Amino acid sequence: MNLSNLHPAKGFRKTRKRVGRGPGSGMGKTAGRGTKGQKSISGYSRKIGFEGGQMPLHRRLPKRGFTNVFRKEYKVINLDRLEKVQKSKITLKDLMEAGFIKKESEDIKILGRGKISSPKTIYAHRFSDSAKKKIEEAGGKAIVIGN
Numbered sequence: 001m002n003l004s005n006l007h008p009a010k011g012f013r014k015t016r017k018r019v020g021r022g023p024g025s026g027m028g029k030t031a032g033r034g035t036k037g038q039k040s041i042s043g044y045s046r047k048i049g050f051e052g053g054q055m056p057l058h059r060r061l062p063k064r065g066f067t068n069v070f071r072k073e074y075k076v077i078n079l080d081r082l083e084k085v086q087k088s089k090i091t092l093k094d095l096m097e098a099g100f101i102k103k104e105s106e107d108i109k110i111l112g113r114g115k116i117s118s119p120k121t122i123y124a125h126r127f128s129d130s131a132k133k134k135i136e137e138a139g140g141k142a143i144v145i146g147n
Contacts, residue, residue, distance in 0.1 A: 075106045079131055080114025082122065089121045092145075107146070116140065
């Protein structure tokens with residue numbers, strides 16, 4: 001076997017249909033497009049959602065709400081999950097190693113569900129009031145980073 005012997009499997013290659021090449025071909029004159037109308041003309045393309053001139057669905061439905069382009073998404077972690085980390089100083093790297101976040105670049109907010117028994121210093125981008133209170137009651141610190 002060498003490169004000159006290689007070829008696609010039988011029936012794999014299909015010759016393209018050549019339309020508009022005379023009456024003998026069976027696809028001549030109107031080239032399978034029927035007669036008249038916008039769709040029979042070359043260069044025709046219809047807009048996405050076009051409904052034959054009827055008011056399209058996306059225009060019939062009312063507009064609702066709005067999207068705030070400045071919204072900041074936070075990855076939330078509750079205190080009951082942080083309790084499982086056995087370190088007294090919890091940084092973003094520690095959260096990544098524990099599997100709470102995928103990247104250190106993620107913004108994190110600590111929420112106050114659960115209890116924290118040992119004093120821990122926790123670094124995050126945001127803290128809820130209840131989380132901050134519980135961390136400080138346990139003798140730890142809630143340190144805000146970034147922003």
